[in-house]
Amino acid sequence: MLNLSDEQVLALAPDDSSRKSGKDLANPAKWVSKGVNEQALWGECQGSGSKPYQTQIDINDMAFKCSCPSRKFPCKHGLGLMLLYSRQSNSFTDTAPPAWVSEWLAKRAEKEEKKAVAAANPKAPDPKAQAKRLEARSQKVQDGIAELTQWLKDMVRNGIMDLPEKDQHFFENISRRMIDAQAPGLANMLKELSEISFYQEGWQSPFLEQLARIYLVTKGFENIEQLPEPLRQDLRSLIGFTVSQDELKEQPGISDSWLILGKQTTEEDRLITDRYWLYGQQTKRKALVLQFYMRNQGLPPLTLVPGTCIQAEVAFYPSAAPLRAVIRQHSTISLQPAFTGYSNWEEVMVAQTEISEVLPCYNDQVYTINNITPVFHQSQWWLQDSQMQLMPVKKGFKEIWKLLAISGGQSMPMAVIGKGTSYEPIGIWKQQEYNIL
Numbered sequence: 001m002l003n004l005s006d007e008q009v010l011a012l013a014p015d016d017s018s019r020k021s022g023k024d025l026a027n028p029a030k031w032v033s034k035g036v037n038e039q040a041l042w043g044e045c046q047g048s049g050s051k052p053y054q055t056q057i058d059i060n061d062m063a064f065k066c067s068c069p070s071r072k073f074p075c076k077h078g079l080g081l082m083l084l085y086s087r088q089s090n091s092f093t094d095t096a097p098p099a100w101v102s103e104w105l106a107k108r109a110e111k112e113e114k115k116a117v118a119a120a121n122p123k124a125p126d127p128k129a130q131a132k133r134l135e136a137r138s139q140k141v142q143d144g145i146a147e148l149t150q151w152l153k154d155m156v157r158n159g160i161m162d163l164p165e166k167d168q169h170f171f172e173n174i175s176r177r178m179i180d181a182q183a184p185g186l187a188n189m190l191k192e193l194s195e196i197s198f199y200q201e202g203w204q205s206p207f208l209e210q211l212a213r214i215y216l217v218t219k220g221f222e223n224i225e226q227l228p229e230p231l232r233q234d235l236r237s238l239i240g241f242t243v244s245q246d247e248l249k250e251q252p253g254i255s256d257s258w259l260i261l262g263k264q265t266t267e268e269d270r271l272i273t274d275r276y277w278l279y280g281q282q283t284k285r286k287a288l289v290l291q292f293y294m295r296n297q298g299l300p301p302l303t304l305v306p307g308t309c310i311q312a313e314v315a316f317y318p319s320a321a322p323l324r325a326v327i328r329q330h331s332t333i334s335l336q337p338a339f340t341g342y343s344n345w346e347e348v349m350v351a352q353t354e355i356s357e358v359l360p361c362y363n364d365q366v367y368t369i370n371n372i373t374p375v376f377h378q379s380q381w382w383l384q385d386s387q388m389q390l391m392p393v394k395k396g397f398k399e400i401w402k403l404l405a406i407s408g409g410q411s412m413p414m415a416v417i418g419k420g421t422s423y424e425p426i427g428i429w430k431q432q433e434y435n436i437l
Helices: 006-010 016-024 076-087 099-120 127-158 169-180 184-194 204-222 229-239 245-249 345-358 400-407
Strands: 031-036 040-045 053-058 063-066 253-268 271-280 286-294 309-316 324-333 365-377 380-384 390-392 412-419 422-430 433-436
Touching: 006 016, 006 076, 006 433, 016 076, 031 076, 040 076, 040 099, 053 076, 053 099, 063 076, 127 169, 127 184, 127 204, 169 184, 184 204, 184 229, 204 229, 253 324, 253 365, 253 412, 253 422, 271 365, 271 412, 286 309, 286 365, 345 365, 365 400, 365 422, 390 422, 400 422
Parallel strands: 286 324
Antiparallel strands: 031 040, 040 053, 053 063, 253 271, 253 309, 271 286, 309 324, 365 380, 365 412, 380 390, 412 422, 422 433
16 A cells, blocks of 8 residues: 655655645645545545546556646646645545546556557567668767767867857757767767856866766777677667667566665756666665656656665666666565665775776766765765765755755765765665655
């Protein structure tokens, strides 16, 4: 049965306004009826119209539907209903669902059955046509990389001190060229380069670091045939080549009880990206599950609740240091997420060195570290371990006061995301209970 805290429910909200409206609707007076069973949660919320909005939630797959006109998922009514249940579960009638809920659940079950049948009988692609398309794209990428390499070299020759005077087209033009060259990964890396603030003291260091990272990826792709296969896969991914789902299904899966450490959501041009960070309780494996969907164009493919545990089979994308993964099967389970992790920052640095030895261009990682204390020093926040070693908190971290309120400024086991010398806390263990930030 669904058993979530307010923080876990609100972590599902698509934005701050939905979060606020959901809190307002977590009021019994707003609901004409409400019910629950082992599969669903439902209720009718009286709005401004004559008919109440019908809100329903599949609590096994965490899917939402509401008759309100909002295109947000979940909408404020779904959030309000879940918040109300988390606070006053005894006020919900445990009974058979009404027809409008049963019909929705039946359609969902039918849709899932069709998906399973299609997955069991996939259409085999034409290998010759597939190879031809791949060859044509690789040539486009190589041509684009040749232009990008020249652009990078010209920038270094001319020096970077006059970059603050450049207009936005300086970076936009080369980024668009990478899109034309079918290398969206490189375009994103260039976008990150352009977003570094030239008016912040010390901007040269992160700028040159990202510049070197882009150059390393381009040179790696030029010499890809000389590299081991796992690293080839990483470079293709960084460039923007995708791994087919059929190919991924052939990878062996890892079954475990996975703790959902946190969720990060970003949006650009109505494309929403969800990042779920997972930690295997038995295998000690970490996983990053990415999903992409357009705002106002249907439900997200997957909804996981930070702070909960799922029993799942996870398949990792091919990589020299596997992290990104897909969830094949999962079900929410009742399990107290006990802490396991590194003792201090030194052990984290050792782990990062091991990753960089096989994958020099790695992205953010997730770590669980014991006895971390938030401290304020030299006009910024730091994370201090048991050996008094300090690591800076990522600039712009908004939940520092929530972290202080939960921890009371004391040392506690913590989950963080980052790499190098910048980390963002996403959760802490307090009295053996995991709290999301």
